[in-house]
Every structure is written in C-alpha cells, then in structure tokens.
Amino acid sequence: MLFNEGMICMDLNALTKEDAIRQLAMIAADAGKLVSIDEYIESVLAREKTYSTGVGNGIAIPHGRSKAVKETFIVFGKSGRGVEWDALDGKPVHLIFLLGVPEAAENEHLKILSQLSRRLMNENFVEHLKRSESKNEIIQAFKDFGEN
Amino acid sequence: MKIVAVTSCPTGIAHTYMAAEALEKAAKKMGHAIKVETQGSIGIENKISLKEASEADVVIFAADVAVKDENRFSGKPVIKVEVQKAIKNAAEVIKEAEAMIEKSSS
Numbered sequence: 001m002l003f004n005e006g007m008i009c010m011d012l013n014a015l016t017k018e019d020a021i022r023q024l025a026m027i028a029a030d031a032g033k034l035v036s037i038d039e040y041i042e043s044v045l046a047r048e049k050t051y052s053t054g055v056g057n058g059i060a061i062p063h064g065r066s067k068a069v070k071e072t073f074i075v076f077g078k079s080g081r082g083v084e085w086d087a088l089d090g091k092p093v094h095l096i097f098l099l100g101v102p103e104a105a106e107n108e109h110l111k112i113l114s115q116l117s118r119r120l121m122n123e124n125f126v127e128h129l130k131r132s133e134s135k136n137e138i139i140q141a142f143k144d145f146g147e148n
Numbered sequence: 149m150k151i152v153a154v155t156s157c158p159t160g161i162a163h164t165y166m167a168a169e170a171l172e173k174a175a176k177k178m179g180h181a182i183k184v185e186t187q188g189s190i191g192i193e194n195k196i197s198l199k200e201a202s203e204a205d206v207v208i209f210a211a212d213v214a215v216k217d218e219n220r221f222s223g224k225p226v227i228k229v230e231v232q233k234a235i236k237n238a239a240e241v242i243k244e245a246e247a248m249i250e251k252s253s254s
Contacts (some may be wrong), residue, residue: 050158050212055235061162065189088236101161101189110161110190117165119227121235 002112003074003142005135006031011094012077018045020083021062023097026074032070033100039068040100054087056132059120063099063113072109073100074116076138078129095129119145151175151182151245152196153208154215157231160188167210167234168194174238178246187216196220206245210234225252 009027009038015022021044029037043064047053054060075098082092097120099113119125128141153171157163168184175182185196201207201220207214209228225248227241234241 051182118169121169
C-alpha cells in the first residue's frame with residue numbers, strides 16, 4: 001500500500017513551497033520511507049527548478065526520484081490558506097501530493113503514481129478532495145476514483 | 149480528425165501522464181479520435197505503431213525531453229508544445245491541431 005491515513009496531513013500550515021515540501025517529507029521520513037530526508041528534499045527542489053509542479057486548479061505534485069528514497073510513497077497535504085507555488089495559473093495551491101520514488105522503483109508502483117497523476121485531471125476527483133474534511137474522506141475519494 | 153500524440157517530461161512520473169489524460173479528454177470532447185503514447189518512467193506505453201502514425205492527420209508532441217522514435221512521424225504535420233501547456237490548456241492545443249489541418253488542406 002502506497003497510501004494510507006498515516007500519509008495524510010489535513011492542516012498543513014506551511015507558508016512557502018520549501019516549507020510545505022519539508023513538512024510533508026517529514027511524514028515520509030517518520031514512516032520509514034527515506035534514507036536521507038535532506039537528500040530527498042534536494043532532489044524535489046531540483047525538480048521544481050526545471051519548472052513548477054503547480055499544475056493549476058490548486059494542485060501541486062512535487063516529486064523526486066532519488067537513492068535517498070527507500071520505498072515509493074505518496075504523502076498528501078491539504079492547506080486551507082494555500083501555499084504559493086509559482087503555479088501554471090498563478091494561484092496558490094491547496095492540495096499537495098508529494099511523491100517519492102527510489103532509483104530502482106518497481107513498475108507496479110510507478111503505475112500507481114501515473115494513475116494518480118491522470119486522476120488529478122478529473123474535476124470530480126479534485127472537487128471531492130477539496131471538500132473532504134477528514135482523512136477518511138480522502139481515503140474514500142481515492143477508493144472511489146480508482147484502485148490504490 | 150485522427151490525432152496521435154506523445155507526452156514526456158524530465159522525471160516521467162507525473163506530468164507525462166497528466167498531459168496524456170488532458171489531451172485525451174479534450175480531443176474526445178471536441179469530437180476527434182486520439183491515441184496518446186506516454187514516454188515516462190515506466191517506459192513507453194500505448195505505443196503508436198508505424199501504421200497508426202501514417203494514418204494520423206496530425207501529430208502532437210507535448211514533450212520536454214526528446215521524443216523517442218520520432219522518425220515514425222516524418223512527413224506529418226507536427227505540433228510541438230511544452231508538456232505544461234497540454235496540462236493547462238489541452239483544448240487550445242487541439243485547436244492548434246485543427247487549424248494546422250485546415251491550413252494544409254486548403
């Protein structure tokens with residue numbers, strides 16, 4: 001299982017992109033998914049520099065593929081006030097999916113991440129996530145909109 | 149109109165697939181047939197064959213890294229956009245494709 005209640009933060013209080021990435025990466029670190037949190041964050045920020053992962057509609061999907069990742073993971077964070085992300089539509093983001101992928105990731109896991117990415121283009125799924133107020137609702141939305 | 153498209157991005161984890169989904173949705177909504185090949189971390193999926201490439205009216209590359217096997221599409225009208233643009237405004241990319249076809253057929 002890549003995603004469970006333990007990998008969700010419903011009240012992210014970060015003000016900056018870097019801050020948000022660090023807070024969410026700490027959740028992954030606590031779950032034992034990382035070899036080195038600093039090295040992982042570096043890979044995510046390097047990726048952000050190519051161009052922002054704020055894809056519009058209040059969504060950001062920061063990600064890093066690095067040997068600092070032990071196991072593929074998804075951490076989800078929700079921010080009420082929004083985080084400035086230099087997004088495609090210039091708007092702050094409220095739904096953040098932090099993805100971690102080891103160098104030698106299994107295809108099965110990469111598939112799950114690709115399906116999640118596709119699902120983020122589904123307005124209904126995104127609306128569901130935006131309306132969700134509890135971790136249970138988030139998990140339910142994931143279940144309703146595909147297998148995870 | 150028959151469209152074939154290839155999407156790819158630097159890490160091949162997220163944008164490749166978001167762009168594919170966005171293009172598929174927009175094209176279908178606008179009444180076109182589309183096949184989108186993703187060149188991502190999983191490798192090539194939904195591969196466009198030589199036959200499909202030759203039958204296409206127009207080709208879209210929503211790619212930030214070099215498209216593999218690009219010579220499949222030689223001689224075809226090709227629209228190249230950044231992968232971000234396909235995510236942000238896929239309908240506009242499809243419209244560009246329509247305009248290109250109109251131009252070449254008139």
